[in-house]
Amino acid sequence: MTELSQLRQGAFAPGNSAELAEAIVTGTGVRIEIDRRRGRGAALNMSGRYEPRTRDAFDDGWQTIEELPPFKTEVQVEKPRNVITRNESPDISFDRSINPYRGCEHGCIYCFARPTHAYMGLSAGLDFEAKLFAKPDAPRLLERELAKPDYKVRPIAIGTNTDPYQPIEKEWRIMRQILEVLKAANHPVMIVTKSAMVTRDIDLLAPMAEKGLARVGISVTTLDRKLARAMEPRASTPPKRLEAIRAVSEAGIPAGVLVAPIIPALNDHEIERVLDAAKTAGAAEASYVLLRLPLEVSPLFRDWLLRNYPDRYRHVMSLVRSMRGGKDYDAEFGKRMKGAGPYAWQIGRRFELAAKRLELNLTRRQLRHDIFVPPLGMGVQLSLL
Template sequence: MNDLSHVRQGAFAPGNRADVADALMVESGLRIEVDRRRGRGAGINTSGRFEPVTRSTEDDGWNSLEDLPPFKTEVQVEKPRTIIARNDSPDIPFDRSVNPYRGCEHGCIYCFARPTHAYMGLSAGLDFEARLFAKPDAAKLLERELAKPGYKVKPIAIGTNTDPYQPIEKEWRIMRQILEVLKAADHPVMIVTKSAMVLRDIDILAPMAEKGLARVGLSVTTLDRKLARLMEPRASTPEKRLDAIRKLSEAGIPTSVLMAPVIPALNDHEIERVLDSAKAAGATEASYVLLRLPLEVSPLFRDWLLQHYPDRYRHVMSLVRSMRDGKDYDADFTKRMKGAGPYAWQIGRRFDLAAKRLELNTNRRALNCDIFVPPLGTGVQLSLL
């Protein structure tokens, strides 16, 4: 789809360099053919930002592009030395996390984790969705790190970067192995996912929840199935996510709803509906994050917006920049999650009022960090004392 009629009709703000770049990107043919990326979120696959050259596909006049294969999911094994990642970000409510996978097959176009694929020499676009890395030793590494002398217990967050229940988890089952280690050690865990596959592990999560060790958050971005399929092509449908909230809650597992991201003029009108539906399903907590467009995510999202909602392009990006000090993104810790300005304030106020009306976030309980027992399993070095 390289039709630039919407450009001529005023979809772009005059003089905006990002808008002009979008027009040139579409016109130059950088967008991958639909048949090659069917079922994927990104429309482009530009080289990573650390690469010395930029590559793009061009037809040589002999219809050569028709011979290129579609993007298929490929999984490579990654062998990290450690598995617990630490952070000291003041706007994040946890200081440690575990990522079973690198890259995510869900293909959410807005995913802020996309730029991390550049560290592997790959694109944040289609490569992020199709060229994945699995960490099969994650459970063993976690067991070893939890057993280290002096380890101080705090909840481990999983799903904060890429989804631990993305489709390849069905085969690799790395997340389940991690939960088995945490359950055996009575270690608290917080999970965020867009997948109903989390229901598979209720047999582990329910006993942990009884001890105050587990909490699950389902990300519900929209209730519109068409929008969800375009934005999050391989994630569970909104109905299945709400059903997962219901079944987790019925199993006694504290469950929350995360509306992330809130995108102005695209899904922000659904704030109240999403919270109403999640509350009816059994959620007890709710939170949101404003759309974040760091590094390569910005051109990916803008290309997606041009492809699927060209009539809204100018309005959406204008509102985004109004909440980001005139930029596509502001990494300031005090602003990156919620934005700034009148429109950002309005979104926050609406969310808070809806949550208060539904009595969400009224009885938050900290996870139990007092019953942890260090592992003594295979691969754990015993003390010499």
């Protein structure tokens, strides 16, 4: 087995130096020049895993490669047939979700949704952050699906894959239109975001929350602005997220904090500090997720780690693998969110003790579904009776 194939399969050679590890990581895709990717999380843009050919640009010494332009955010319109996605995962608390966008400009290097860009023939690296897809028909499709006679009401989760309040939402406003449909139908919604832009929609969410129809969770990965800037380059800063928790809570909307992902030897020492800050800001609930490195996320994250924290590379990855059965990732239900082993157990107990001390999660407010009113607007098939 070659070093490259070992890396792709998640094998770990403890004797490797950081230099050899770096050579292995960059063997999965040529690093893009920093001037072309400034403000982005990933430095690689390897071909999608379903593509029949891989292409790497390199300088052959003949100076034939012209200077390439920087990666700019491009948005294409996607026209899905349905907008509600359903799942049967036993380790998450919802069975349906909506994603107004595909791809995410926040550029979080650890994002487990990155591999979904392969379905579009694109890279999970820089393409995921720069080549985005918007679904402007989502509000109309949602209205149509909610109006179906056999529709059964359950809370819809938004922000579980890509962030509905990423920067392009300022222009497209798809998330706001979705909330308008849900509000009109008295439909319950759960939102997860790492953007302070959620406060824009307090005028919609507050009346919904008063009826028991809405709650908001805001992801706070770290309080270290330098680490956040490197790891989540276009997301709201940590102070802005805490301000958003405060604004949401003061508006009467149940607010929670999601400490995710927890990365051993990088931000796990901040668990208690993040919970303290979130509680002070008004959070009533808290949860966490351990770092997940499925498919292409693994080489992207390891490349990022080598570029930003080369001295911690071996230690971080050793701890990650100790919680994932010796691999970079274990997708087994029941383990993928929290991991396994002594270190994962320790993280779980620390989180539980801190949450208990701060009186978080004393009660979890259940969203109502008994006041739902099927929509009768545009896009809905009217009855002939």
